[in-house]
Amino acid sequence: MNITEYIASGILESYVMGAVSDQERREVECLSSIYPEIRQEIDQLAEALENYALLHSVEPPASVKDKILKELEFGQTNEKEHEPIIRALPTNGPTYRVTWIVAASMGLLLLLFSFYLLSELRTNQKTLAATRTANDALQLEMRQIRDNQSRTEQTMALLRQPGLRTVELRGNEKAPQGDMIVIWNTQTHQVAVDVRSLPNLPADKQYQLWSMVDGKPVDAGVFDATNGADLIQRLNRTVARADAFAVTVEKRGGSPVPTISTLLAMSPVNA
Structure with missing residues (x-):
């Protein structure tokens, strides 16, 4: 298997953002357990997207925390209610950070799409200006042709007259x-x-x-x-x-x- 081509295919980026099918996910997880290069690339992509999300994250207002605490009821409960619930974290696949990574990725895609639209707008404006310039030049040329034709017709009329x-x-x-x-x-x-x-x-x-x-x-x-x-x-x-x-x-x-x-x-x- 060509590991370099597989990494360059873009499947790992889609996997990290959770944008793959179940079959593709199983394939990536299987190959990452076999080839250390694939596992290393997945870790680097996850870390890069997480850093981007953290860089563009917004701190929630302090009033949100107070509001949440007021809505919580801390009455007398039995010990089971205070016992922590421990769940095993998955050893393979996207972690809890994926949600933030996906959100950051969507923001990045929207930003890139905005730049694309702006570029297209500027290109269309340049094309329109060039078209108008060409149209003005064509109209001037047509006027010159009409003037030359008019002079030619007058000259021919002069030459056809008797005397x-x-x-x-x-x-x-x-x-x-x-x-x-x-x-x-x-x-x-x-x-x-x-x-x-x-x-x-x-x-x-x-x-x-x-x-x-x-x-x-x-x-x-x-x-x-x-x-x-x-x-x-x-x-x-x-x-x-x-x-x-x-x-x-x-x-x-x-x-x-x-x-x-x-x-x-x-x-x-x-x-």
Whole structure:
């Protein structure tokens, strides 16, 4: 028989607390009389549980003792009534201490169960917080998708309309790699830009499109160097007439007049 596995099975703890069947009790008592290791383990468990019970025991009020003594009647009795009753204590199995041990064990189990419930509550709270965070992120992503879809639909509607013209603008020596297309509808006067390649600007700067009418620049709206992140940017200005289009770098939000020194590209409409 493997004594180590039998001790580790937990049957001895249940035996000490009186939580075994009659058959299991007889088995433990039989084996404890054969193997000293089992008897020693039972004694150690009983002592540990007793110490726990004594450590958490509560002293009853003194008034309880007085009340009990008052209820006892000490009249004249014969000698047999005063003769002590002697009963043999069992040599095997749980002793009178088992009741206290069981009570202490139940208290310990309740305490452990309370800690378990508290741990589960904290875990559920963390899970709920993580779920809410994920839900907020998902809602933000859905809003971005809807916005992108709306812009795409507006762009497709713009491209399907009659009267559409496109003008390609290439950068000069200040932006040799610059390349973009102006999309202009001569009937609805709407204008958009498709930026293929433009240098990134500081946060306080922005590109501005100008329509040239009889040699005079007219504000056509501002846009950013998205470098292909957005396919087409619709501008917030309308262009009724244009002989050419030009691009300059201005302060964010645009300027009423172009800064000639920052001119990056210009191309006539009929080119």
